[in-house]
Amino acid sequence: MADPPLSRETLLPRLAAHVLEHGLAGASLRPLARAAGTSDRMLIYHFGSKDGLVTALLEHVAGMYASALEMAYPTEPAASRRDCAQRLLAIGRAPMFASFLRLWWEIVAGAATGDAAFRASAAAMMDSQLAWFEAHLPPDDPDPKAGARLVALAVEGALMMDAIGLGEVGEAGLAALEG
Amino acid sequence: MADPPLSRETLLPRLAAHVLEHGLAGASLRPLARAAGTSDRMLIYHFGSKDGLVTALLEHVAGMYASALEMAYPTEPAASRRDCAQRLLAIGRAPMFASFLRLWWEIVAGAATGDAAFRASAAAMMDSQLAWFEAHLPPDDPDPKAGARLVALAVEGALMMDAIGLGEVGEAGLAALEG
DNA sequence: CGCGCTATGTAGCAAGTGCTACAGATAGTC
DNA sequence: GACTATCTGTAGCACTTGCTACATAGCGCG
Structure with a gap:
């Protein structure tokens, strides 16, 4: 299958895929390595330590999420905040985001313990999301930010x-939003 | 020190205390046992397996949370939904809830993977919370549920x-609630 | 007393953990 | 060709994981 260099950069997508499917909590070096077509030995070589790997992985996932x-869906503008929230919930529920969301809650849990790498990744993902949400508000919103x-x-809730x-x-709560 | 029977019931509070302090993710039998004044051997004896222990522990924590x-704070009624949400956020931020919250996000992450015990515990905790929130709404709220x-x-977000x-x-978001 | 039940300690096992030491391969440079 | 720097495989270490086998204590009951 053409196995070129296998650097950090080629490794990260495969590692991320494995983590998206199997979760981050129980991810240990040997299974990760197998999924990426290397050995635990090489993961340590490329990332220095497991902590280094996780940090790099979290950064990578935040980038994936942003893209x-x-x-x-650059859909047409929403009619109200409530309408906007309901649409965004529907998008968040789409299958393509399911594995992101499973991972997301793991990241939140990690961030809640104070871990810097988890916090950074979570904050990055949330920043992307806030910008994206802002772009989907009704154009006449009085205070988009x-x-x-x-x-x-509301949507995260x-x-x-x-x-x-x-x-x-969640649905009942969103329905009670003003708009 | 009085170490009476040491049944499931006497064990659970100590186990819960340990988990609230150190998290559920990395909780393994031997440290848990040490914290509770027993051995891993006895934890398995009382709970059958680690899964059994975790299930019992999650139930217990949900009960603790409810009480x-x-x-x-049975505070005086809020003036509006926004006011209510802001007060409840302040309460949730109080130190006594900090360890609950750290654990809460772990439970959410576990529930997101589909695990039944985590879902049950999370749902129980959220039901308590919803009832409690409902009781703190302004008395003239048009639709308390x-x-x-x-x-x-909004508060969970x-x-x-x-x-x-x-x-x-979070603060900026709550401030934008109607009210 | 003896029998059986519950409770508990001691030791250990097989698997998995992150990580390392050592050796070799490969390739580029002088 | 010799030397060096980058890469990679093989073995292994010390430790932790959940769990079990075995033995033993104690206690109630006939």
Whole structure:
């Protein structure tokens, strides 16, 4: 299958794919290496340590997420904040984001412990999302920045409800947004 | 020191305390046992397996959370949904909830993978919270159930922002709530 | 007393963890 | 060709993981 250099850069996408599928919590060197077509030995060689690998991986995932957002749905403008939030929830629920979301909650949990790498990745992903949300607000929104923040809280809250199996609570909550 | 029977029931509070302090992800039998004053051998004896222990522990934590909420602040009624959300965020930020929140995001991450025990615990905790939120809405709220859901989305979103180090985003978002 | 039940300690196992020491291969440079 | 720097495979180490086999204590009951 043509195995060229296998540097950090060629490795990262495969590692990210594995982590998106199997989660970050239980990811250990040997399975990761197998998925990427190398050995644990080489992962340490390229990334210095597992911590280094995880940090690089989190950065990479944040980048992937940003481009996934960029590619996703430049739909016509929403009619209201509520309408906007409901559409964004629907997009977030699309299959292409499912594995991102599973990983997202792991990253949030890691960030909650204070880990710097997790925080950086989470903040980067959230920044992308806030900008993207802002771009999807109704064009006549009185305060797009604040509006995007409110919509982000509500949509993230609803996605969390999805994660814990209470999707309808999220829907009901969004429906109660002003607009 | 009085070390009476040491049954499941006497063990669970100590195990919960350890998990609240050190997290659930890296919790392994031997440290847990040490913290609870037993051996890994006895944990397996009482709970059957680690899965059994985690399940019991999650149930117990959900119960603890419910009583923590019950004890917390029966403040005077809020003036609006926004006011309510801002107060509840302040309460959620209080030190006594910090370790609960760290654990909460771990539970959400576990639930996001589809694990039944994590989902059950998360749903139980969220149900307590929704009821509690509903009780704190302004008494003239037109639709308390929907209002509580909206407030829950926003507050949980804001707490998530806290977890990833973007607390001001949460504050700005809540400030944009109608009210 | 003796029997059986529950509770507990000691040792250990097979698997997996991150990481390292050592050796070799390859390739580019003088 | 000799030397050096980059890359990679093989083995292994010390440790942790969940869990088990075995033995033993204690206690209630006939």
